Amino acid sequence: MATRDPRASEASFVKFSNGEALMSLINFIRSARLAVMSVTLMVGALTASAQAVPSPVAPAASAPTAAGANGNLSSPKPADIQAQGLGAATSAHAVENPYGLSALWAQGDFVAKGTLIIMVLMSIGSWCIIFVKLYEQQKLLNAASAASKSFWKAGSVQAGAQTLRNGSAFRYIAEQGLTASQHHEGTLVEQIDLHTWVTMSIQRAVEKVQSRLQDGLAFLATVGSTAPFVGLFGTVWGIYNALTAIGISGQASIDKVAGPVGEALIMTAIGLAVAVPAVMGYNWLIRRNKSAMERVRNFSGDLHNVLIGAKR
Secondary structure (H helix, E strand, C coil), rough: CCCCCHHHHHHHHHHHCCCCCCHHHHHHHHHHHHHHHHHHHHHHHHHHHHHHCCCCCCCCCCCCEECEEEEEEEEHHHHHHHHHHHHHHHHCCCCCCCCHHHHHHHHHHHHHHHHHHHEEEEEEHHHHHHHHHHHHHHHHHHHHHHHHHHHHHCCCCCHHHHHHHCCHHHHHHHHHHHHHHHCCCHHHHHHHHHHHHHHHHHHHHHHHHHHHHCCCCCHHHHHHHHHHHHHHHHHHHHHHHHHHHHHHHHHCHHHHHHHHHHHHHHHHHHHHHHHHHHHHHHHHHHHHHHHHHHHHHHHHHHHHHHHHCCCC
16 A cells, blocks of 8 residues: 655645635735726726715896987897807816815825725735635535545545545545554554544644635634724724814814814724725634634544544
């Protein structure tokens, strides 16, 4: 029977998993970049249309004009009527809106811009992790279905492992169990009984698979717990700047207060928009991890019984 190097098997599993995760992340970043560009163009168009506020049209002169010194009234001339029509058509010009996101970016200082950039990066990282982990979980579930169909119909554990996809978690667990059962005698671990050594080897392989599934979830938890406070910091900083500007100007009218305070409150809304998907994605991925690991543990338990029963 051929001898397997456990380090080579583990390296194959790690290399395959890293390669798959990297390719999926690269593909997602490319699609996300195109989506962000399209959304940016749409938002820019909507912002431009929202900023185009028509100004009130000047009322046409209704008072008759004096024709001369004799006090007679004359009807409007055709040139006057044409001039009034042109003035009404050109009076609806675009007025820049000082209370939008563009004003928030243009008028904000380096602290406000840095806070906004941090929240955007947190949102992009959260969505990348969510999609990558969903892909990895689905790949593991597909491997579990393939293992249940082909592995247990083989004549031996070694033949069953050959039917599994190279680099899959289930093949990695099967090869680790085979290696533990074949290299027990004549080594330093000979003092450990075969049952305990095989159990430990399979359990370590399962824990490694579980650790791979949990990669990135800590980032989602961090974003979900800190993004609202980052947005709140931006709001407090914006309100501070607004009050400072009001104190310098000496005017507390609504037009001096509404704009800066409204822009500051947008930061809190952005923080919540970043945190909510991260928290929901974290909880959803945790539930899916639990379902996937149940299938992994069932496979490892059955494999352990087969190996201890010397059917290999």
